[in-house]
Amino acid sequence: MKDILIASFDMEVGGVERSLISMLENFDYKNHVVDLMLYKHQGDFMDLVSNKANLLDEIPQYTTFRKSISKTLKDKQYSIGLARILSKINADLTGRIKKTAEPGYYQMQLMWKYALPFLPKIDKEYDAAISYLWPHYFISEKVQAKKKIAWIHTDYSTVDTNINMDLKMWNKFDHIVAVSEACKSSFIKKYHQLEKKVIVIENITSPEFIKKMANEVVDNPLTNDNRFKVVTVARLSHAKGIDNAVKALKILKDKGYEDIAWYVVGYGGDEVMVKGLIKELKLEDSFILLGKQTNPYPYMKAADIYVQPSRYEGKAVTVGEAQILSKPVMITNYTTAKSQVKDGIDGYITELSVEGIATGIEKLYKNSVVRNGLTNNCSKTDYSNSYELDKLYAIIGD
Template sequence: MTKLLISSFDMEVGGVERSLAGMLNQFDYDNHQVDLLLYRHQGDFMGLLPDRANLLAEVAQYATFRYSIAETFRSKHYGIGVTRLLSKIISGIYGKLRSISEIGYIQQQFMWKLALPFLPKLNLEYDVAISYLWPHYFVAEKVKAKRKIAWIHTDYSTVDTDIKMDLRMWQSFDTIIAVSDACRDAFLAKYGSLADRVKVVENIVSPESIQSQASTAEMVNPMRTDSRFKLLTVARLSHAKGIDQAVLALKTLRERGYGRIAWYVVGYGGDEAEIRRLIAEHNLTDHFILLGKQTNPYPFMEACDLYVQPSRYEGKAVTVTEAQILGKPVLITNYTTAASQVNHGVDGYIAELSVEGLADGIEELYSNDAVRHGLAQYCGAHSFHNRDELRKLYELMGSKRKEYAS
């Protein structure tokens, strides 16, 4: 029996959290004793966690990483609060000196590095410890395990990090798992010395579960009664996901005379106010519709005519694969890892990464029923089962038994 720890932040609605739940629900618990450590026991996806994964008690110091700075001080974690303030100041100076406009990742690096002296170790020992979400300092510094594994979910060519600081952290891990070949290649362009440690294991998906949830009729779904051509995006409302570009692309399509297109978005995030401002500014209130946070996005996917991922960057978008499982035509932007997500013209369409490119791609698929239906038919006939990805993980963990439950 392999004693395994998996750590992550929380179970708020998001692609990484859904992929974690998907993996845990298909895990081989007959051969693995699994402890799950979440920094905070919160999020609408908490209910997706299987009973056989042992959820460890919340550790107060680690829960602060989901607090604001003010909340951290109010919870009397003064040392961590001071490090949060320092990391904000230092990363701001760092960004200005290096002309970096997006310092979020760097701030997280400094935040963890400075907080380490105030964070307790986990007083348990494991055969394997998996850190599922960057930054991975907790498993690297505070967990005792014979083997350590870290996960990469993002495209590292699109984010700024302090490479030296990160490299010291990455060297604590025996294996680094990327969710796609392109994701691995982008990571190695920065951290080439780690090439022998980086392996690819795709996000684990369950087509049966997705198809079952898609048939749920209980929720209110305005898409079911909308007779227009319906686009759907499921994503955080953030710069990375390109929802602002989507608003402007719909404006462009309407200017071209396509007035019977509606764009629905399932998701929430920090850019919501700005996106709502854009929607109002361009008189799209009845055409670009924010559906908010939804724990089950699949009935909305089932009701759409075209699934669109307008992202600026991705590791590998779980939602795109989920739409393909439901037999939907998909359009994604040409972010760096796009070719590892979609085979253009076969199981999806890759549009130029710009407002005009999005509008052009949507216009082509809207106007060409044969192409759109061809993409959908291929996805409907194709199996998206990837159970073998779990077998890869077991082998990387060094599990002795080679035959596992599927």
């Protein structure tokens, strides 16, 4: 039996968390003992975590990464609170100087760097330790393991980080797992020194689970909406491009497409900005934020088309889930898009811009033949892939 540690932040609603749930559900527990380290035992997905994994107790210092600075100080974690304050000041200043669109990634790097001296180590030694969500300092610095493996879920060519700081961390790992070939390629472009460490293991999908959850009865406003329904499931963040989606719907409304409604399942830091934009463009009746939903699948199932308006992605879990539900899928042409769908076969790729999103939706709205073709091709495709985990077992055991 191999002793495995898997670490992540929490189980809030998100694509990375859903992929972790699927991985834990499909893990080979006959040959592996799995300890799961969540920095904070919170999130609507906590109940979905496989009971075959051993959930380790919270460690107070690590719970601070899912708390506000004020709450961290209130909990008397003064050193970590000060580290958080310094990282925010430094990142904000650097972001303004460099005109960075999203300085949060650099802030997170600094937060871990400054906090490391105050974080405890784990006593147990593992055969393999897996860090499932960047930044990976906990596994790289605070865990003893014969093999260390880090997961990458995003397109790193679009993420503004301090490369030298990252390289020091990545070099502590024996293997780096990308969730798609395109995700791997974009990572290697930025960190070419690490090419030999990177392998691809796709997110584990469970069609049976998704179809079962899609049939659950929920309070679903889409059921009684006779308009053409666009659905997106995503964080309200810069990466996911929800602001561009709002602007795209405005273009369509100005063209006279009054019977299109766009529903977004999700929450996040851009919520106030997105709500303000919806109000400014007078789209309150047609661009509808459904907020955080533990089960997004009934909303996906009720969609006429599923749209991913992202600025960048590693491999969007939600796109694969929409395909499993045989939905016509449209995604923007982010760097890794062609690894996500076969354009014109089981999905449609449109230009990554506000106009591109509007044009793509207009095309699918007007052309039921194209929509039906995408639906039929998805329904004939087997999206299950638990065999991907064999690659993980191979690098754990080599």
